[in-house]
Every structure is written in C-alpha cells, then in structure tokens.
Amino acid sequence: MTRTIKTGLAAILMLAISCKKENNTIHSIPVSVNSSSDAIAGKYSSVIIGTQKWMARNLDVTHYRNGDRIPQVQDPIKWMKLTTGAWCWFNNDSATGAFYGRLYNWYAVNDPRGLAPKGWHVPDGAEWDALSTFLSSKVGGKLKDTGTIESGTGVWHAPNSGATNESRFTGLPGGYRSNIDGSFYSIGYAGYWWTSGEKDPANAWFQKLFYTSRKLDSNSASKDVALSVRCIRD
Numbered sequence: 001m002t003r004t005i006k007t008g009l010a011a012i013l014m015l016a017i018s019c020k021k022e023n024n025t026i027h028s029i030p031v032s033v034n035s036s037s038d039a040i041a042g043k044y045s046s047v048i049i050g051t052q053k054w055m056a057r058n059l060d061v062t063h064y065r066n067g068d069r070i071p072q073v074q075d076p077i078k079w080m081k082l083t084t085g086a087w088c089w090f091n092n093d094s095a096t097g098a099f100y101g102r103l104y105n106w107y108a109v110n111d112p113r114g115l116a117p118k119g120w121h122v123p124d125g126a127e128w129d130a131l132s133t134f135l136s137s138k139v140g141g142k143l144k145d146t147g148t149i150e151s152g153t154g155v156w157h158a159p160n161s162g163a164t165n166e167s168r169f170t171g172l173p174g175g176y177r178s179n180i181d182g183s184f185y186s187i188g189y190a191g192y193w194w195t196s197g198e199k200d201p202a203n204a205w206f207q208k209l210f211y212t213s214r215k216l217d218s219n220s221a222s223k224d225v226a227l228s229v230r231c232i233r234d
Contacts (some may be wrong), residue, residue, distance in 0.1 A: 030169045044117070046233065047168045050134035052127065053233035054118065056170060058101025058193075065114030070104075076182020082224050085111045090175050091184050093124035100174035100187075103226035105202040109194045110223075120231040122196045125218065127232055128207050132216055135167060141214040142166040149188055157188045164201065169230075177226035192227040 047056045064085075065071050073086040086208050087106030090096040109122050110113050116122055123131075132139045140160025153166020156163065156173050165171075175187035186192075186212070195205040199220040206227055208217045221227065 030066060035147075042141075044182075049131060049167050049169065052131060052134075054131075054169060055231045056168065057230075058172065058174060059104070059116070059229040059231055060100075060101040061117065062114070064111060065116065065118060068113055070108055070115075079177065079226070080224070083107065083143055086226075087111075087114075088177055088226055090177070090187055096174075101174055101228055103174070103177055104194070105219075105226050106194055106223035108203070109196060109229060115126040115229065116231045119208055119234050121234055122194060122229055123232040124196045125205055128195060128216070128218070138162050138214040139216040140171075140209050141172040143169040143173055143216060144191075144209050145170045155188060157211045161212050161213060164193040173209070173211065174228045179222045192221075193230045194227050 017141040036173040043060070045055050045056045048054075061070070062072070071084075071086045073082065073088060074092045079086070079088070082105060085105065087102045087104045087108060089102060090100060104115065129175055135142045141164050144156065144160060144165060145154055146160070146163045146165050148160045154160065154163075162177045171191050173186070173188050173191045175185055175190065176192050177184050190211065191209045193207045195207060195218075197205045199205055202222060203220045204223050205218060205220050208219055210217070
C-alpha cells in the first residue's frame, strides 16, 4: 500500500488511519534497548543486524555534525512554512525526547552539514532493503518493540501484530507532525523513519511500521513533514 503524503486533506487521512488526534496519549513505559555495546557519545548504542550496524534508538540531536544548531520550531504556522532543517518533540513535549527521540523534517536530513553523528549516516532505500532481505519475512514484526499499551507492557496499541523485536531494532510508534496544520498524529499506532532518498523535488522516501501490520512499508512524504530518524554505521 504505497501512498504519497501530499498537501491537502488526504495527507492527514493517510497517516492518521485509525489514529484520531484525541487518542495521541503518550505512554512513557520504559523500553529495554537490547544492543551490542558501541556507545556513541555516551548516549547511543548499536545493534548488529546481518552485516549492518544500526543505532538501537531514534536520533535525538539538536546540532548538525559541524556544531551548528538545528532550530527547534514549535509554532504550527511556522512549521508549515519551513523550507530549511528543523526539529520538534512530539506534541512539543520534551518528555518524549528521551523516549522516542526527536522528529525532523527532511530538510534537516539532507542538510550538507550532516544530521547524523560522525561515523554514522541516514540510511538510503537500498540499506533499508538490505535490512528487509536479511530479516526475510514478517520484517515489521521483527523490528517492532513488543507489548501493548492495553496490556501495560509496551507503547504500541493492540494488536501490535507480529511484534517480536527479534532483530533488537526496538522500533517505536513515535508518530509524525503534519505539514498541513502543524499538528501531531499517530503516536502509539505507527513509527516513521526518513530515508536519505528523494522521490521528487517535493517529496522524500520514508519507512513505516504500523500497529496492525507485520510489514515494513516504504512510502513517500512531503519534505516538511516531521518524522523519526534512525542512523546506520558508515
């Protein structure tokens, strides 16, 4: 089910399937990061999946690699007008940062100053494909953190189909920020991660995990949407 997030009402409907805004409750249940050492600046750890080494949590930086600050933009009107890199917390709530990481627009991902820490980069589509190929089947389930909100054991809404976290990727449903109204959607229901690749001048590719799916889906979004970022070792 490949769809493009376009400016207009369809964008909100596409990313907010079964995810009404009033249900965007943030459930801060601790997640165990099963990783293979390799601490990055005392903050990040990594997990080896096949021949790849991935960060074991979402990116949570406020500066580009060269030290320049990435602007935080809270105001929804300002967010909708952005054509340069920026970040936000889900619901502009700092409590989400330590758990889900920050959300970035694609302009930050593509900034030549480098969004990823030294020695890391934002994966392209081929690298996500390699991950899927290695995991072979039920890829989404192997990438998703286990448990459900309803059972009090996780942060995904039930049924969290097929979730085993067999890969130790610990994919979380961090939601997204819309480019239509600057509002936030889908936390608990879906996780979205930018790739480094463009679809066209207005859109870029992302990967998606969904609470009712065992798949890892590839879709495209407007570059001014805010999504999570997960980095891979150079």
